[in-house]
Amino acid sequence: MAEKGKWAGRNPGKDVVRHDIWRRLEEEGVAVGQAWSMIPNFVGADVAAWRLAQTDAWKRARTLKTNPDHPQIPIRIRALYEGKTVYTPVPYLTREFPYLRLDPDKLIEKEISFELAATAQGFMEHGERIEFEEVEPLDFCVVGSVAVGRAGGRTGKGAGFADLETGIFRELGVVGDTTPLATTVHSLQLVPDELVVIESHDSPLDFIATEAELIETRNTMPRPAGVSWEKVRQDQFETIPFLANLRERMLARREGGGA
Numbered sequence: 001m002a003e004k005g006k007w008a009g010r011n012p013g014k015d016v017v018r019h020d021i022w023r024r025l026e027e028e029g030v031a032v033g034q035a036w037s038m039i040p041n042f043v044g045a046d047v048a049a050w051r052l053a054q055t056d057a058w059k060r061a062r063t064l065k066t067n068p069d070h071p072q073i074p075i076r077i078r079a080l081y082e083g084k085t086v087y088t089p090v091p092y093l094t095r096e097f098p099y100l101r102l103d104p105d106k107l108i109e110k111e112i113s114f115e116l117a118a119t120a121q122g123f124m125e126h127g128e129r130i131e132f133e134e135v136e137p138l139d140f141c142v143v144g145s146v147a148v149g150r151a152g153g154r155t156g157k158g159a160g161f162a163d164l165e166t167g168i169f170r171e172l173g174v175v176g177d178t179t180p181l182a183t184t185v186h187s188l189q190l191v192p193d194e195l196v197v198i199e200s201h202d203s204p205l206d207f208i209a210t211e212a213e214l215i216e217t218r219n220t221m222p223r224p225a226g227v228s229w230e231k232v233r234q235d236q237f238e239t240i241p242f243l244a245n246l247r248e249r250m251l252a253r254r255e256g257g258g259a
Contacts, residue, residue, distance in 0.1 A: 013197040014155050018146040024188050032070070039069035039144030039157055042186035044211025049074035049184055052142075052209035053082075055216075057180040061139035063087070065169075067162060068120055069144045071184060076118035080104045087135050088127070089165060091120055098242055099135055100127030132168050132246065138175050141166070143205075145183040152204035152219030153196030154183065164227065164236070166203045171226030171250060182207035201228055226250075 025031040025040050032041035052058055052075065064079055065087045066072045079086050086102040100123050107117050107126065116122040143162045147155040156162050169175045181203055187210040198204075204219035229247055237243050 014158065017155050017191060017195050017197070018158065021147045021189050021191070025186065028188060030186050030188060037157060039067060039071060039146065040186075040189075041070040042189075042211070044186060045071040045184060046074040047211045048186075048209040049078055051214040052182055052184060052207060053078055054214065055180075055182075055207060057207070058140055061180075063136055063138050064140040064142065065135070065138050065165075066142040067144035068123070070120075072142055072144060073118045075142055075184065076102070076123075077114050080107065080114040080117065085136075087138065088123055089161070090124070097129040098132055098246075099130050100124065101130050101135075102127050131242075132174075133172060133249075135169070135172075135174050137173070138169065138179060141169075141175060141179060141181050143181065143183050145185050145189065145205075147189055147191045147196065148183060148185055148205060148208050149191055149193035149196040150208070150215055150217065151193045151196075152206065152208075152217035152221065153193060153198050154202065154205050155196055163201050163203065163224075164232065167201060167224050167227035168246070168250070170224060171253075177223060180206045182209065184209045186210060187212045201231060 022035040022040065025035045025042065030043045032043060061084060063085045066075050068088050068091045076086050076088070080102060083104055085104070088100055088102070090098055090100065102117050102123055104114065107114065110126070112126050117126050143154070143166070144156060145154050146157055166175065183205055185208065190210070201224050203223050204221045205217055206219065208215040208217065227250065229251070232243070
């Protein structure tokens with residue numbers, strides 16, 4: 001078993017929490033596949049997705065964004081069957097294009113099953129390749145998590161992708177102060193609030209769905225207004241092909257007053 005996550009060392013406080021969660025998931029036998037360095041898949045992910053779908057915010061949503069990881073496959077399937085347009089990032093943002101759009105009507109026309117389209121292989125093959133600026137306003141956002149607190153604090157796998165995406169969408173106006181932010185996790189991934197390290201670029205969760213319960217956090221913590229480019233790490237610019245160009249476009253938007 002690995003002793004450190006792939007992105008260990010960036011925040012020691014977060015490392016301690018996520019390493020403990022990965023260990024516990026594997027020891028308790030509720031991890032589905034590898035847990036370490038991942039947004040871990042878990043037994044009961046389908047039930048957690050069902051719980052999230054019972055919220056009024058989900059029912060009202062016509063467009064939503066999910067992370068590309070395995071535990072959120074049931075969310076994408078459910079959303080597509082309910083006629084929602086699903087946006088998801090390229091895994092690890094390693095392609096020249098950052099995002100994919102899944103339109104349920106177009107998938108039906110092409111006779112592509114929602115179950116296939118919801119997988120990473122499926123949306124990479126059948127999703128429409130788009131830029132961040134082409135994502136329409138989102139009604140609901142789902143992020144992957146390794147550890148969460150009941151008050152809405154969240155720790156991811158350590159790469160910083162989710163926070164970067166959320167900051168970009170905030171700056172573009174794709175999400176706003178009232179756009180719900182949710183996650184699905186196993187109940188073993190719930191930790192005391194004081195163990196969740198919250199930084200200035202972190203966005204609090206509104207909903208946490210597990211295999212056992214739905215938590216509405218009612219968190220009123222301030223949310224980042226955009227991307228703090230000075231905090232984006234050099235290795236992110238090196239591994240995310242489009243990021244430098246996107247920074248130039250977004251800085252130009254700021255100078256031009258958002259035009």
